[in-house]
Amino acid sequence: MDGMRSYDDLIEEAASVDVSGWDFSWLDGRATEERPEWGYSRLLAAALAEVDTALDLQTGGGEVIDAAAQLPPHTTVTEGWPPNVEAARKRLQPRGVRVVALDEDASLPFADATFDLVTARHPIASHWSETARVLRPGGRYLAQHVGPASAFELIEWFLGPLSDDIRDGRHPRHDREGATTAGLVVDEIRTARLRMEFFDIGAVVYILRKCVWWVPDFSVERYADRLRTLDAVIRQDGAFVAHSSRLLVRAHRP
Numbered sequence: 001m002d003g004m005r006s007y008d009d010l011i012e013e014a015a016s017v018d019v020s021g022w023d024f025s026w027l028d029g030r031a032t033e034e035r036p037e038w039g040y041s042r043l044l045a046a047a048l049a050e051v052d053t054a055l056d057l058q059t060g061g062g063e064v065i066d067a068a069a070q071l072p073p074h075t076t077v078t079e080g081w082p083p084n085v086e087a088a089r090k091r092l093q094p095r096g097v098r099v100v101a102l103d104e105d106a107s108l109p110f111a112d113a114t115f116d117l118v119t120a121r122h123p124i125a126s127h128w129s130e131t132a133r134v135l136r137p138g139g140r141y142l143a144q145h146v147g148p149a150s151a152f153e154l155i156e157w158f159l160g161p162l163s164d165d166i167r168d169g170r171h172p173r174h175d176r177e178g179a180t181t182a183g184l185v186v187d188e189i190r191t192a193r194l195r196m197e198f199f200d201i202g203a204v205v206y207i208l209r210k211c212v213w214w215v216p217d218f219s220v221e222r223y224a225d226r227l228r229t230l231d232a233v234i235r236q237d238g239a240f241v242a243h244s245s246r247l248l249v250r251a252h253r254p
Helices: 007-016 040-048 082-095 128-134 152-159 172-181 201-210 224-237
Strands: 031-033 053-057 074-079 098-101 115-121 135-146 185-198 240-252
Touching (some): 007 201, 007 224, 040 135, 074 082, 128 135, 152 224, 152 240, 185 201
Parallel strands (some): 053 074
Antiparallel strands (some): 031 185, 135 240, 185 240
C-alpha cells in the first residue's frame, strides 16, 4: 500500500499505546468491523429505561452502558481487569453507578432475586446459574455474545489451525442449553457473521494486545516472523480480512 509507514514505526506505536477500557476509537481508519443489524446499544438503552435495578457484567471501561441516556436508579456493573475497573469508576460513578471489581470466574456477590435486568456485551464466559440466581422472577437477560470461530482467520494466522472443539466452543446451542439448565426461558438467539478488515500491522498488534484471549501468549517479539509476513500481505492486498461472529441472546426468569 503506497504511503504506508514503516513496519518498525507501526509496531512501535501499537506496542506502546494504552489498551485499557473498551473504546476502539484508536482503530478508526486503521480497521473496520461490520455491526450486527439488531443494534445492541439501542436495545440496551431501551431495556435500561424500563427497569429500576440493572446489572451489567464484565463491563470493560463502562463505555457501552454509559452510552445509554437513562440508567436505572439502582445500576451495578462488574469488571475484573484493574485498568478497566478504574476506567469504569471514573466514567460511571458520577452517574450513580456502583462499580464492583470482580473476576469473571467468581460468583456474583449479590443476593438472590436482586435485579430486574442483567446485561453483558461480549462476556468472556457466561455463568448462567449465577445470572439466573440474581434475576428477579420475570427479570430479563439481554446480551451480545461472541459467537463461534470469531476472528479465527486472524487468530489461526498466529496459532495455526485450531481444533474442532475450540471452533465449536461458542456455538449458540451452548448458550441455549446453559440458560435452560439454569432455569431461564430463552426468548431469542440471533446470529451474525461480520466482515473485519485490518489496514496496517499496527491495528493487528493493537487488537491482539486488547483482546488478550485471542492469542494468549502474544508478544511482538514472540511472533515477529508472523507479524512481518502479515505486514507484507497487508501491503500487497490492502487489508487482511477476517470475520467476527456475534449472538444476540434474550432470556427471562419465569
